[in-house]
Amino acid sequence: MNGRVIIVGANQASLTLAEFLGKGGLDVCVYEKEKRENVSYDWHDDMHPSVFDKVGIPMPDSSIYFPKGDWSFVSPDAGSVTRIYQDKEKVDLSIERRKLNDYLYNRARQYAQFYYETPVSGVITEGDKVTGVKLHDGTKISADLVVDVSGAQSVCRSSLPESLRIQRQTNKGDLFKAYRAFVNRTPGVPAPELHTNKAYLKHLGEAGISWCIWDKPSDTVNVLVGRIDELKKQDLDIAYKALREDNPIIGDDVVRGGIMCTIPVRRPISKMVADGYALLGDSAFMTIPMLGSGMASGIVASKILSEVILQPCGEPFSVENLYRYQVRFMREMGARFSGVEMLKNWLLSAPSDKVAFLFNAGVMSEEDLKVSCVGELIRLTPVSMIQKAIKGRKQLPLLIKLSMLLMRIDKQIKIAENIPDKYDEDKFVDWQKKYSKAFGTEI
Ligand SMILES: Cc1cc2nc3c(=O)[nH]c(=O)nc-3n(C[C@H](O)[C@H](O)[C@H](O)COP(=O)(O)OP(=O)(O)OC[C@H]3O[C@@H](n4cnc5c(N)ncnc54)[C@H](O)[C@@H]3O)c2cc1C
Structure with missing residues (x-):
């Protein structure tokens, strides 16, 4: 050609x-x-x-390369740590x-x-x-x-x-700003045995995550602090200090990275x-x-x-x-990713105590976290719905909101998949508006 x-x-x-x-x-x-x-x-x-x-x-x-370790998720109030055991064939x-x-x-x-x-x-x-x-x-x-x-x-x-x-241009909420550094393991502090890869969801109640990962092959500690839209120096300092207090393995010397970077965390462009x-x-x-x-x-x-x-x-x-x-x-x-953005937006905007409840009470199960880790969406079966209702019975209004969200996500995915087969300007513009509507934008 x-x-x-x-x-x-x-x-x-x-x-x-x-x-x-x-x-x-x-x-x-x-x-x-x-x-x-x-x-x-x-x-x-x-x-x-x-x-x-x-x-x-x-x-x-x-x-x-080397196989990635399994995540342990720390709830926003640090009330629980859930370690997942990823299926072998899904390990990154x-x-x-x-x-x-x-x-x-x-x-x-x-x-x-x-x-x-x-x-x-x-x-x-x-x-x-x-x-x-x-x-x-x-x-x-x-x-x-x-x-x-x-x-x-x-x-x-x-x-x-x-x-x-x-x-x-990007919209508010589209970008995740993160500080990423690989540091030495503090001399004398033993490496973690169970929670080697800790992710802090809504760390310190903020819209973002932090993590602390012990990298076995290089015996270094991979640290990230990230927030949606903006990571102010003072917020980074506070979060980093909190991470160090919880993870004494984080040493003083940056051996790689130590830079600010940006990641898009939104649905694919329309x-x-x-x-x-x-x-x-x-x-x-x-x-x-x-x-x-x-x-x-x-x-x-x-x-x-x-x-x-x-x-x-x-x-x-x-x-x-x-x-x-x-x-x-x-x-x-792409259609699935647009649904994943809805879940992410909801988790980030929901009050921290509510998100903490979902983790601490086990409503968000290990299985849910395993699928989320590979970018898939939580699927509710009749059995899992009953299990969640029992575990979350103290917060029924929250559970109802969550199940309504899952229904909206299903609808969004269907809209996205229904993109017209062939390019026709009018039909495409119509689809583009429908695809973007749930996110409050025209395109
Ligand atoms: C902290 C962090 C952790 C991440 N972890 C993961 C992970 O675990 N797994 C994963 O899959 N992804 C991860 N990502 C995301 C991943 O980095 C990106 O999704 C991926 O690199 C996108 O690749 P790309 O090919 O689109 O190009 P990009 O990585 O976006 O690179 C764009 C390139 O274009 C060049 N460029 C920009 N402007 C111009 C210009 N005007 N003229 C010429 N060249 C230009 C840049 O220099 C750059 O080389 C992570 C990102 C960050 C920041």
């Missing part, structure tokens, strides 16, 4: 897409603002190994991100041209069609397709014309494509809203996008063809 594709950003979803499209015969150029060795985080994050098989990429060398791998990036880059580089330290400042458009990108130094480069994989705060997305109905343009990965908000995990969904979405382009229905870079990618993504995972 002929055609020139520009990919903006060079983290994992971009690299897999570059490989797939380059192999398909397209002329692929990747522009990344960072130096090659600085792309991605200097730490490990979690992803299920099945992703590699799903997109047809062999597993990287086992030296770059903690993967060294820069080594994963090296692995994917080495596969992709024979099929694409890479330009590092080359920031893009926006897209070029002719009417509603994207025709290329503008580099930071003013150079204009034309392309048949621009794929924007430049993250949640993409400058390409924000430079699009409003008429495209693609959300340009419009992912235009003529000559597609959004992928965090720039399309493809993370699982409850967890902020976006590596797997981005890589799988890159495979879907490549298939849609390489086996087109009509003109490959037209909105009509590219739209098939959005439909597949929504039905495979």
